[in-house]
Amino acid sequence: MAEVGYCSCVGTPYVTTPWESASFPRKVRQKQEHAADKFAAHFLMPDVELQKMKGKGIKDVAQYFGIPEEMVKLRLTMFGIATDDDS
Incomplete structure (x- = not known):
């Protein structure tokens, strides 16, 4: 991608x-x-769809979007959204 x-x-x-x-x-x-x-x-992971996952763990978000957890972590840290290494 x-x-x-x-x-x-x-x-x-x-x-x-x-x-x-x-x-x-x-x-x-x-x-x-x-x-x-x-x-x-x-x-x-468009912003609108990502907002729907607010409060969910990394694993849940990865499963929702059908992508690896590492990519979710990258997306969240890239844009200052990441809290901690929650799964």
Whole structure:
């Protein structure tokens, strides 16, 4: 899903090749990957739907959206919503 976000945020898909990885600036790649992750998090867990899960644990939210718990944690911490490592 982050790849879709990458294309949406950057415009073209980025494919790492052996000669490119050394020459492509790491900071640029990290910034683009962060933007793609944010897009994917919003796409998979829209704010309106996420609000319906307020007060639920990480496992419940992951099950509701059908995604891994790690992605829920990422989404919540990305946007300052996470409380603690509740499951």
